[in-house]
Amino acid sequence: MNTLTHFASPQLPLLHRGKVRDSLRAPSGDRLIIVTDRLSAFDSVLETAIPHKGAVLNGLANFWFDKTKSIIPNHVIKLVDANAMLVKEAEPIKVEMIVRNYITGSMLRGYEQGQRAFSGVSVPDGLTKHQKFPEPIVTPTTKEESDREITPENLVSEGWVTQELYDQMKEKSLALFKVGSDLLAEKGIILVDTKYEFGLLNGQLILIDEIHTPDSSRFWSAEDYAENPLTAAQMDKEYVRQWLIANKKDGQYPRGLTPQVAQEASRRYLDIYQRIVGQPLPTAETEGPDAPLTGRHDTRARLLANLVAAGLLKDAWVNIVMGSPADKDHCEKIRQQFEGYGIFTQLRVTSAHKNGEAIAGMAEIWNNSLEPGVLIAVAGLSNGLGGALAANVNVPVISCPPWKDYAELAMNLNSSVIMPSGTPNLTVVRPDNAAQAALRALNIPRLRERLSKDIQATKAKLRAADEELRVL
Structure with missing residues (x-):
């Protein structure tokens, strides 16, 4: 089903993950609220999400906030997406x-x-x-x-x-x-x-x-x-509660819903929205099971596009992870290569050997990020970092080990290239090439177009140089 069950991004710090809403710090300092399709009942979140539920809740809340603003001011700044609202940061x-x-x-x-x-x-x-x-x-x-x-x-x-x-x-x-x-x-x-x-x-x-x-x-x-x-x-949502009660076994409620129950719950949410607002939920017509395949949109793709258009996110990220703060200069060399490409970059520090347990928390964000991303691992000698990252994340991992001389480079390459199965870590030596490899791994249409222009510009420059030499 086309549902939004989880929101994560290395670009936005998570403030709170509730049963239904995820709250994040926006670049402006305001709060971004993402209303997911999760459903809670009897103090627990069900494993089955309800299509369109988040958009219904967000849309109805926005409708009522507007209807009642003459009674009392509210925290709404603007509706960013069917599932997202930018609000003022208040003291609750x-x-x-x-x-x-x-x-x-x-x-x-x-x-x-x-x-x-x-x-x-x-x-x-x-x-x-x-x-x-x-x-x-x-x-x-x-x-x-x-x-x-x-x-x-x-x-x-x-x-x-x-x-x-x-x-x-x-x-x-x-x-x-x-x-x-x-x-x-x-x-x-x-x-x-x-x-x-x-x-x-x-x-x-x-x-x-x-x-x-x-x-x-x-x-x-x-x-x-x-x-x-x-x-x-x-x-x-009493309909769902009653179904859970009717299917309770050994004192335990079901952890999820059948497809039929989830579909009926979705229908009921959409019905109450239409009855209150007076028109169908707009996104239901383009993201529902009955929407034409040619016009159907993906909820996550739509949300990302709207957050990017609102200036709240870049459309892709690169996290450069170093094994030691001593590698920061090398990381900055890599980071500089992304200037002008409109990519969010971030430096992180973790040691695969000394605090490898921190990788799990970072991986939870990387693996669930709304936008595409790439990791660049910077660690020398025994490069366990690149392998540890590659074994735990679902995004590309590129190792770019630091080195002072060819002897150190040879040692670093050996530890970076030889990896066990299940750890698809790629290795690139030059910082500029590591950045270029990351841009290509992101595989975003606008980047592919930009890279094609870069390639043509390089070819034109070489042709011009060749013609100049021939004249001489």
Whole structure:
């Protein structure tokens, strides 16, 4: 399936990898949020991704952020891609403001066991399943390893927020909920409950994270609810939860979904997007299974192209990895050769013998990078670095060992060229040739075109020199 399950790039430092969203530091200092197609249920991420899910969540969040910006500012700078949003870096408030308009879910389960107070809000006896409250209620929770209910008084006394800030968050939450409820009601959808997250930007309260999406909210079909409140169809990921419950074995939920269930879940996400926004998800028409083969796009390729167009990424990278800081001058000679080619280059230090365990962490980024890349290993004498890299990464590895004289070169070449099976390390002696080999290994159309021009320029220069000599 054409899904985005993981985002990585050596160009962007990872700030946080959540269950669904990956947050990275943008070159501008802002935050880049990548919304993947991962799906979490019962506090774990399933092995099966849901096609278009990330684009649906990102698109809906952007839709609602725009609809509610008159109520409260938000962190959005711009939508960079269907799966990516550039946002302002705010100081997050570690409190989730949950607004409920019906008794259902965890609240219903607690109520049926005799609980009558929820985060400081008291509810009366005699409520029935899925019954609507006279007015929406706010039940905050803390954002810790395990979220917990907490009263507004305790939020203040424990130092999570000031009373003034909490009052402001509550006021904005109820205003946001009203806007969402009213707009969705026009579309035959009930906003049952939802969560809001806030942050501080230069001391000002702003809305962050997501808003009114199928992952942060509970939706019901108004038509189904009118017919029978007890069996109202839930228009969010509850479909997947119920399938997991039905297929639970020996106390364990399935780790993945069947293709049929994943496809149905995708259909439901796309349906809720179209019902709310009023038009189909644009990328679904070019990346879905029914899209014409001639016009179908790859999600990762589209994302890379948009990030490059936005100036957030170069379209390829080269990491020059040295075994010792003493090799830095040699590495800089290689790095200089990439000037003018529009390639992201980075120097890294790791020793295959002294801290080889660090390679695994680096390899996780290299192996999953959105954009193509090449590694150049710089290590002499016993060159275990080139081999260690080649054995652990899925990108080309080129060794360019440093040397002071031919005796040292011979020794370095011997250790670089002779590698065991499963370690496809290539070896180039000259720094300029190592860079040129890396450019060719990237195999990007724009680089191939540029290299062809370089080759023709060299040929023309030689022809000119030959003609000049013949005249003499």
